[in-house]
Structures are given as C-alpha cells and as structure tokens.
Amino acid sequence: MNKRREFVRMIVWTVPAIFLGLLICYLFLPLMGVSPSEAFTTMVTGVFSDRFTMGNILIKATPLILTGLAFSFTYKANLYNIGAQGQFYVGCMFAAAISLRLGEKIPGPVVMILAFLGAMAGGGLVGFIIGFLKAKAGANEFLVSMMSTYVIIYLLQYSLGSWLQEDKHEYLKTNSLKKDVWLPKIIDGTSVSLGIVIAVAAAVIVWLILYKTTFGFRVRVTGQNINAARLSGINPKKEYMIAFAVSGAIAGLAGFTEINGMQHMLLTDFEGSIGSYGIGIAIMASANPIGVIFAALLFGFLQVGGTVLSHSTDAPASVIDLMLGFVMLFVLMSFFFRRKYELRTMKKQALTKEES
Amino acid sequence: MEQNRITQSPVVEIDHVSKRFAKVLANCDVSITLNRGEVVALLGENGAGKSTIMNILYGIYHMTSGEIRVDGVRQNISAPRDAMALGISMIQQHFSLVGAHTVTENIILGNVKGRIDYEEAERKVQELSDRYQFGVSAKAKVGDLPVGMQQKVEIMKALYRKCRILIMDEPTAVLMPQEIDTLMEFIRSFAAEGNSVFFITHKMREVMQVADRIVIMRNGRVSGTVSKSEVQMSDLARLMIGHDLEVLSRTSHDERKRAVRLRVDHVSVERKGELPLLKDIDFEIHEGEILGVAGVSGNGQDALCEVLYGALRPTAGRITLDGKDISSLNVAQHIALGIGSCASDRHRYGMVSDMSLSENMMLKSSYLHRWDKRGWISWKKVDRYTQEKIDQYTIKAPDPSVTIGSLSGGNQQKAVVAREVDMGQNFVIFDQPTRGLDLGAINYVHKTILKEREAGKSILLVSTELSEVFTLSDRIAVICEGKIMGIFRNGELTTEQIGMLMAGVPIEDLPEAAGSVRNDQPEGSALQHTGKGDGIHE
Numbered sequence A: 001m002n003k004r005r006e007f008v009r010m011i012v013w014t015v016p017a018i019f020l021g022l023l024i025c026y027l028f029l030p031l032m033g034v035s036p037s038e039a040f041t042t043m044v045t046g047v048f049s050d051r052f053t054m055g056n057i058l059i060k061a062t063p064l065i066l067t068g069l070a071f072s073f074t075y076k077a078n079l080y081n082i083g084a085q086g087q088f089y090v091g092c093m094f095a096a097a098i099s100l101r102l103g104e105k106i107p108g109p110v111v112m113i114l115a116f117l118g119a120m121a122g123g124g125l126v127g128f129i130i131g132f133l134k135a136k137a138g139a140n141e142f143l144v145s146m147m148s149t150y151v152i153i154y155l156l157q158y159s160l161g162s163w164l165q166e167d168k169h170e171y172l173k174t175n176s177l178k179k180d181v182w183l184p185k186i187i188d189g190t191s192v193s194l195g196i197v198i199a200v201a202a203a204v205i206v207w208l209i210l211y212k213t214t215f216g217f218r219v220r221v222t223g224q225n226i227n228a229a230r231l232s233g234i235n236p237k238k239e240y241m242i243a244f245a246v247s248g249a250i251a252g253l254a255g256f257t258e259i260n261g262m263q264h265m266l267l268t269d270f271e272g273s274i275g276s277y278g279i280g281i282a283i284m285a286s287a288n289p290i291g292v293i294f295a296a297l298l299f300g301f302l303q304v305g306g307t308v309l310s311h312s313t314d315a316p317a318s319v320i321d322l323m324l325g326f327v328m329l330f331v332l333m334s335f336f337f338r339r340k341y342e343l344r345t346m347k348k349q350a351l352t353k354e355e356s
Numbered sequence B: 001m002e003q004n005r006i007t008q009s010p011v012v013e014i015d016h017v018s019k020r021f022a023k024v025l026a027n028c029d030v031s032i033t034l035n036r037g038e039v040v041a042l043l044g045e046n047g048a049g050k051s052t053i054m055n056i057l058y059g060i061y062h063m064t065s066g067e068i069r070v071d072g073v074r075q076n077i078s079a080p081r082d083a084m085a086l087g088i089s090m091i092q093q094h095f096s097l098v099g100a101h102t103v104t105e106n107i108i109l110g111n112v113k114g115r116i117d118y119e120e121a122e123r124k125v126q127e128l129s130d131r132y133q134f135g136v137s138a139k140a141k142v143g144d145l146p147v148g149m150q151q152k153v154e155i156m157k158a159l160y161r162k163c164r165i166l167i168m169d170e171p172t173a174v175l176m177p178q179e180i181d182t183l184m185e186f187i188r189s190f191a192a193e194g195n196s197v198f199f200i201t202h203k204m205r206e207v208m209q210v211a212d213r214i215v216i217m218r219n220g221r222v223s224g225t226v227s228k229s230e231v232q233m234s235d236l237a238r239l240m241i242g243h244d245l246e247v248l249s250r251t252s253h254d255e256r257k258r259a260v261r262l263r264v265d266h267v268s269v270e271r272k273g274e275l276p277l278l279k280d281i282d283f284e285i286h287e288g289e290i291l292g293v294a295g296v297s298g299n300g301q302d303a304l305c306e307v308l309y310g311a312l313r314p315t316a317g318r319i320t321l322d323g324k325d326i327s328s329l330n331v332a333q334h335i336a337l338g339i340g341s342c343a344s345d346r347h348r349y350g351m352v353s354d355m356s357l358s359e360n361m362m363l364k365s366s367y368l369h370r371w372d373k374r375g376w377i378s379w380k381k382v383d384r385y386t387q388e389k390i391d392q393y394t395i396k397a398p399d400p401s402v403t404i405g406s407l408s409g410g411n412q413q414k415a416v417v418a419r420e421v422d423m424g425q426n427f428v429i430f431d432q433p434t435r436g437l438d439l440g441a442i443n444y445v446h447k448t449i450l451k452e453r454e455a456g457k458s459i460l461l462v463s464t465e466l467s468e469v470f471t472l473s474d475r476i477a478v479i480c481e482g483k484i485m486g487i488f489r490n491g492e493l494t495t496e497q498i499g500m501l502m503a504g505v506p507i508e509d510l511p512e513a514a515g516s517v518r519n520d521q522p523e524g525s526a527l528q529h530t531g532k533g534d535g536i537h538e
Helices: A002-032 A036-048 A051-076 A085-103 A108-137 A140-163 A195-212 A214-224 A226-230 A236-263 A275-286 A289-312 A319-355 B049-055 B080-085 B102-107 B118-131 B147-160 B177-192 B205-210 B233-240 B301-309 B331-336 B346-350 B357-361 B379-392 B409-423 B441-452 B465-472 B493-503 B522-531
Strands: B010-020 B027-034 B040-041 B065-070 B073-075 B090-093 B167-169 B196-201 B214-216 B219-227 B260-269 B277-286 B290-294 B316-321 B339-342 B429-432 B458-463 B475-480 B483-489
Touching: A002 A319, A036 A051, A036 A289, A051 A085, A051 A214, A051 A236, A051 A275, A051 A289, A085 A108, A085 A140, A085 A236, A085 A275, A085 B214, A108 A140, A195 A214, A195 A236, A195 A319, A195 B379, A214 A226, A214 A236, A226 A236, A226 B346, A236 A275, A275 A289, A275 A319, A275 B429, A289 A319, A319 B260, B010 B049, B027 B040, B027 B049, B027 B196, B027 B219, B027 B483, B040 B177, B040 B205, B040 B522, B049 B090, B049 B196, B080 B090, B090 B147, B090 B522, B102 B118, B102 B147, B118 B214, B147 B177, B177 B196, B177 B205, B177 B475, B196 B205, B205 B458, B214 B429, B260 B458, B277 B316, B277 B458, B277 B483, B290 B357, B290 B441, B290 B465, B301 B429, B301 B458, B339 B409, B346 B409, B357 B379, B357 B409, B379 B409, B409 B429, B409 B441, B441 B458, B441 B465, B458 B465, B465 B493, B475 B493
Parallel strands: B040 B196, B040 B214, B090 B167, B167 B196, B290 B458, B290 B475, B339 B429, B429 B458
Antiparallel strands: B010 B027, B010 B065, B065 B073, B214 B219, B260 B277, B260 B316, B475 B483
16 A cells, blocks of 8 residues: 555656656757757657567667666665776676677577676676675765776776777777577567566565565665664675675676677777666666666657657757756755655644644 | 853854754754853763754854854854854864875965965964964874874864864764873863863763863754853763653563573773774673673763674683683674673664565574574565564554565654564563653563563663663663773662763772672672662652
C-alpha cells in the first residue's frame, strides 16, 4: 500500500518535470533557427518511423542502464562512485583482451562467458580498490573514484598503443573482434544485441540483491543509518568495500556489452560520457534499480531523437546535451520542491495533531 | 555582597520563544531573562533544548514564535553577525579555530580589513591574555595548544570583539579538572566586571560552583528557575527527576541465591590524553536481576552500554557472560550470544527511520540466519513475526510495511523494545528506555522489563530518571564521571542520598550515613530493605 503510493507520487512529480524540461528546451530552438513545432514532429516521426532508429534507443540505453546501476548500488550505501567511466573502460579492456586473445583458440560462447566474467572482475577490482582506500585509509571515495577515471583513461591509451593495438599499428584501437564472439542480435532489422537483455537482467538482479538478501539489507542499513548499522553487528567498512566492488563489476559489465555486443573493437575516447550520464540516470530514478531502466530508456530516446533532429534540421548536435541537461535539471528541481512540499504538509499535520 | 554585583536590569529577555523543526518541537514557550553581571546556568539533560534556545539567541536558528529583547529593545537576530553586533558571543562545544594559524591570526579573523598591523594586533591579544591571566602566547600556533588553551583562545576571540553577553555550550565537557577550575574563575571575574554569561551544562556540580541563577530545562520547556542561594544540590537532583510513575508491583527475591550471569571485572576505558570514559567498573548481574544505573546523563552511561555490547573495547579489565570471556568479541558476536541492547537514542542507534517496521525488526539478526536461507530473506516470515509483535505489544501500526519513522515515538520504542527483548535471551541492556515517551508507553515498557526479569533474564537498566531506577531495580549502582560511586540494594538509600552521589559527593561525605554497608554484597540488616523502602517514593 505504502509502496504504491510512493510510486504514484514519483510519477506525479517526475513526468511533468520531464515534459517541462523538454518544453523549455524547445523554447530555445528558435534561437538556433529551428521552429519548435517542426522540431517536435521531426523528432517523434524520425525516431518512431523505422525499426532501426527505434532499436538505437535500446542500444544507447544498454550501457546507461549498467552505469546507472553502478552509481545506484553505492548510493544505497551512501557512497558516491563517480568513477563508473573508468570501471567501464577497464571492463572494455578485459572484454577486448579476452575476446581477441582467446577468440580463435576456444569456442565463441566460452570466450564470451570468460569475457563477461573478466569484464566484471576488472571493473570490480577497480571498485574494490576505491572501497578499500575509503575503508582502510579514510580516503574520500568521491575524489578517489573520480581521479581513478583519469588514470584509467591514460592506461587505456597506453594499452591501445602497445599490447592491445591493432596489427597495422596505425590507430589507437584494437583489431576487430571475430564474428563468433559477437553477442547475437535479438531483433531483426536492428543492431540490438543480447546486451540489452543482460542489462535489464542486471537491473532485476541488483534489485533482488538489494531488497531480498541479507547482504543487500546490510548495504542499505549502512547507507541509511551507519550508527544503527554498527550497533547491529554490521561492519560498515566491510560493506563499503563490497558495495564498491559490486558497483565496479556492474560498470565493468557495460564494457562487455559494448565491446562484444555493439562496437566489436576498442578505441580511445569510446563512449566518453556514459559514466556521467549514469549518475544523472541514477539520480533521476532515485537509485531504484527498476527505475534506472526507464530513466536510461528516456536518455536513450533523447540521444537518438537529438541525433535525428540535428541531422534533419539546422539544429547543432549539441541540442542533445541541451535536452538532457534541461530534463535533468527539472527532474532534480522536482525532487527539491517535492521534499519541500512534503516537509510542509508534515509540519501542518503535526500542528493539527497538537491542536486537536 | 555578591548579590549587589547583579543589577536588576535585564540585558537579555527571551520571551515565550518556541522553535519547531519539521517533526519535533525543540523549544516550547521558553522565557528566560539574563541580568547585568549575572551568570545563568541552563541545566538539563541532553536534548532538553538548552543548546537550541541559545542557538536562537545567537542567530543560528530562527524561532517559530516569541520575541527576544536585548537591553529592552526587540531584536531580530537572523545571523551570528547580528548577535555579535549586539555584543553576544557564543562558544560552541566544537571550536571553530584554524589549527595552522597563530593565536593572533585566529582572533583577528573576521575583525580586520585591509592591511593588517600584526604587531599591534599581537600586542592587543597579549594584553587580553595577560589581563585574564590566561597564559596564552599570542604567537603560539593554535594546533599546538592543548584543548583547554584552545578554549581560552575562543574566549579571547569573544573578548576581542568586546562581547558582554557570553554563551558557553558545555564548556567543561573537554576539560581536565584543573582547567575547569580556572575556567570557573574566569567566568566569575568576567561577570564581576558587569558582563553576563549563559552557561549550558548538564553537570550539577558546576552549576553550584558558578551560577547565580539556575534555569532547569526539560523536554524543550523551562521546568524551573531557582537562585543558587536558595537551592541545595540534592534539590537540583530532584528537580531533574520527572513526573511520578504508577507504582508497579514487583516481587522481590534474593538474587544472591541465583547464578551470576554477567560479571564486569575492573573494566576501564581510558585513552592517552583523554579523560577516562570508564574507570574501574566492577559489578555483577545475576539471573533474573535488574541492576539499575543511576546518574546524570553524560557520566559514562553510554560508554558502559557500548562496552557491554561490544561496540567499545575496554582498555583494561574483562567481562564474562555465564563464565565466558566476551570482552574482545564484536557486536555481532554479542548479538549471537543472546544480548539485547535498547540504545538511549533510538533514532541514532536503534532504528532506521526510512525502513519498514519489518526491516527494523530484523535489523539485529541479519547474521543469524533466522529469516534467510543462504542469504535470501523470506519477507513473509519477517512480516508474520512483525505482525505478531504488533499484536503482542499493541504497537499502533497499520501493517508491517509502514516505515518505522512514521510511527509515534512511543510506538517506535515499543517496536525496538520488542526486538531487543527477543534478541536478548540472556541479558538485556536498557539505556534510558523511556526517554521522551508519554506515561502510557512508559508504563508499558516498565511492565515489559519486569516481565523479562521474571523470565530469568539479567537486565542492566540505565536511567537518569531516579524514580524509574527505584521502581524497577533490585540493586542500584550510582555512576558519576565514569566511576561507580557505590552499589546498593534498592531501599538502602534515600533519593537525596542518591542525588548527592550522582553529583559526585563521595559516600563518606553523605550527610547521614547510609546504613552500615556500602558495597554490593550487603550483610544481615540490609536484607530487610529488599523491595521498596519507605520514603523513597514521594
């Protein structure tokens, strides 16, 4: 009963915020010489007219779901993992390295399972190191995770210039993956691969872990009341390390779905902003794993729609970021106003209770 | 002669001020006046609203209703800056000093503009220090100074700003005894110059040392104002005791026939350079016995409960439960041994407000595999158990899925008590189990505690409410500044005598000798005092 009311409240506040954000964004379009009404029709018809473009929404959403989940998981422990981008890159490196090195020696499905596990292990290791520094040395996880991304970006560039570089040694990228280690396509006429299924399954599993297991319970208790956690026999430092490792593993998994499912090779500056988008998605979904799926789909839609818009009108490509920015801003503002409104009603209730 | 110093002209008048936060009424209709040359002590438990009302005067919080007058003029103090302009300064419990800067730099911070004449500033600061005999060097680095000196720097900051109304929030909490004495001397001489002081504390002895007038606060209200000349330390103890309680029937038995369950053997918690939290605590609790710990809050009760629950390691001594050494076990291991603990501050330590009632009921047992198979929780099981407890304890909650934070305080506490009583199959710690509850809920909690005693559990009851300790305990230990002042059978001492012990008066100095015995193994004659003696319940 309570949960349903909570759900309804979220819809009532969030959906109008999204539309308001889009509306304001459209009001800016005349400045770029685009008519708002034309832009709106182009975007909707452009996106939903053919299968391939619609499929792109799912493709864009796949890694975003995973980085959104990564941020959500640590957020539940009241930690901030700003470094999903770096953990994603490490996942990419592991997936690419395993797929390339083992590609011809053992059967494709086995390689993919190894790449899947390797990507998670790689991302998880980075996450664990951050959690370890937080727990044992009291380091600020926000800064450490953020800086770790920069370190990893240079590590990636170095690797692409040396041991992972293509045989031609021309560009900073790897060889293409052999076809038998590509994730199978699941919808005809699109490039949508099994990756989206993995991402959605990951969201469901994260939800199950958080809400149905004692482990997830302890993570949530640690996040909501660290003092009560300590006096309940929970060791917050341990929870920090595990939560960060899990978070890193989820971000690393995005590396696998991107490398084996979509790009089939690794290059520099690859999907450079999915980490930061993931943070926005998680915040928009209030860190609810299932909500992350929908928030990621919205981001996917805006990205694809924005691309269509910039291709078929005079609007610059940055219109995508403009839309994302406005939608994010309004959703965050809606949280603020919702909190204010709820506090005020709570105060009022308390007052009427006292008077009666 | 002392009285002449204080003129009857109010400097500060706090007039019917209330302060409401979203959920709590922190101050309700508080009226306090402060006269020129007067030291007013605000005495009360933690959470009684002392700091809140002073933070309002200092402009950190804003009142919901009421008014404040300074020198008879109504003032709207919206920020500390406004307060300082009126000559009001507040020294917070946690200092706001820059450790890497010198004393002078800290003091002139925020009081200088443009080019700084360091020599001139240093001279002024040194003068100030010498005038009050602080012994602080203007050139010293603040980070190198001991806590007592740092406090003096804070005071000098206020003096430098020509402050005439000084608010001190628990200034002695961090000080060593000698430092407390010099602080008290300063306050007296500062007031003697015609300045006024608000002194927030929960220690009765300090109040008697320094205050001219004492305002006692309780639950956000002023519950009494007395002048020092007309009050005794024992009266203060009684003023801090709340309402009377329904008399509960309690069977008395001689606990010495029963087996010892918990043995606390010369336990201390002392860290280098800090005041000891606990000093040489030594007692035992038998099966089916309630040991009450009486004391003014902040005298080591929290540390005692934490040590017994594994949240704090003793630095000396050992603790055994049924003969097994538990002093080095962690909290989870304590829980597994059947020890329950109702923390004094349930919001902070005993529950997770935004989680459901069910989730809160399984808070302590997440490692016990009571509700899960290989880590997968059966919420059905937890919900059923929670519903049972809702019915059994008549907790007013629609169903187990509501958040515990949405329940009233009494119902939250009932839920926490239900859980801890169940977790503590051998030994239960109740730290202020009825703080902030209404009479009905208090009664219910008391009945529960007595029922658990009948069931043979050992119980440690920490309370600042003397009446509660008297109603429930078999034996009473009095704690003051981390030391046990003595352990007595219930009925051996009067309220006044216990009050004196709580205030730190050693047992030898009590006005009437407390019977012939003072240790925890009374002989012969004392036995007839089991249960409740006359004169304890007024």
